[in-house]
Amino acid sequence: MTTVDYLSALNSRYRLGNATEHTFRGDLQNLLESLAPGISATNEPKRQACGAPDYILTNKKEIPVGYIEAKDIGDSDLHGVKKNGNKEQFDRYKGSLDNLIFTDYLEFVYFRNGELATSVRIGVIDQGRILPLPHNFPAFELLIKEFTTHIGQTIKSSKKLAEMMAGKARLLANVIQAALESDEINQDNSTLQEQMNAFKEILIHDITPKQFSDVYAQTIAYGMFAARLYDSSLDTFSRQEAAELIPKSNPFLRKLFQYIAGYDLDQRITWIVDALADIFRAADVDAILKNFGKSTKMEDPIIHFYEDFLTQYDPKLRKQRGVWYTPHPVVNFIIRAVDEILVTEFGLQMGLADTSKTKIKVPSPRTTNDSREACGKSSRKCIGYSS
Structure with missing residues (x-):
């Protein structure tokens, strides 16, 4: 024509x-x-x-x-x-x-x-x-x-990858929710409906279609990101390959991706999952990981990239779930401080590694107030009371 x-x-x-x-x-x-x-x-x-x-x-x-x-x-x-x-x-x-x-x-x-x-x-x-x-x-x-004949640009920054992943994940969540609501109206028994029912029975009994769609979309997007980090073949990445690359240390994710890679994946979402694979195929993983976390001391991209991803996917959801990265120096300080208090104030000689029990005396309200007053008048360091 x-x-x-x-x-x-x-x-x-x-x-x-x-x-x-x-x-x-x-x-x-x-x-x-x-x-x-x-x-x-x-x-x-x-x-x-x-x-x-x-x-x-x-x-x-x-x-x-x-x-x-x-x-x-x-x-x-x-x-x-x-x-x-x-x-x-x-x-x-x-x-x-x-x-x-x-x-x-x-x-x-x-x-x-x-x-x-x-x-x-x-x-x-x-x-x-x-x-x-x-x-x-x-x-x-x-x-x-x-x-x-469009060829997607090579993605070389973690921010760009987070933006593109989040865009596909939002679209995926929207399509999943619409599909579930359509199945409910038409009384169709789809694989998506079966998965949501299983999720309700095993994990969250009162989860809504919107909440399930959110969880499902994020799991697929982030699972494929994790798989891509273990991929050594730069131009052959697919949802089928992702299922093979998910680490055995995460059996839940591996089982989910065995389903995603199969023939039973709902055709209404297959095209978006494949589009996600296109993004990761265009991602220069070596370039992204080379500079990842240098300024913030983030050492594990699989764990800490989730903050970047959720910021792009849904900033309100990130705030609601409290997904904020704590730099390693701060974490180390908190651990050392707690360890010292356990030794000096609670008599647990091995600190955080101590498995023995100890007894502490809880001060009465009057004693607590007097101690707080003393802290206010004294230059000595006071430990053990919180407001």
Whole structure:
């Protein structure tokens, strides 16, 4: 199909007067696959109902290379600026997908890494019909070629990796929650629903779909990060490989990833998990770890990178859970101070290593107040009473 054929097909359907944004999806799919040989443009309604873009473009290796969200012909808000429009969806996609096009089938607005790259219009509506703009065809076809050959940039900083991981994790949580709510309404028994029920039975009996989606998305994103740190093959990382790389010292995570790597993973979230793998495949792990924590004395990136990740994923959640990194010098001071108090004040000769028991005399309220007064009048160091 050529661009001329595509606009002719659109015009025929549009002039019937009863077309919706879904009417033209097959035409755009045919055009994309014609202009970009070797690329498949997948359009799955079940996926879209849970928050996926209308088209996911994949190459011959079935690796996603780009995403397209289609609106109805004539939609004037392809930049997502109207508060009463689709701004929330636009912001979510732009923050999560680094190679993205919004279109009304006539205008194509291209965003790369969340920033507007270019836009081109190939047709206009005039008196109830679609008129081609042939002078824009070459620019449009070049845009599609660039869009479908996009290669993600190499990620060399922990901050950039945290931002991109968090974007995909937020999108994943949103899709999981929508899928669970859809299954509940339609009384479908999906693998996601089964996992949530098992989670309720074993861990948190009153967990909500939103809370479960949060936990699930973060576990997948962070588990893949942990796996990538153990990966020596820089260009072959996938969710299947992640399942093999998760350390045996974490049996819970290994078991979860054995499920993620299998055929039973819900198709509504498979594309996002694979997109996460794309991010880690583009991450220069050696460069990220080389300078990790030099200024803050962070020694274990698997543990301490979570603070950076959660800051990007949900700052309120980070504050709520108290996820703050304590530098090693501070931790060492606290440990030494507690150890000394156990020896000098409590008579435990081995300090923190002492397993024996001791008795302490708890002062009466009157004694405590008198002691506090004495502390205030004396220059001596007072230990043992807290306000």
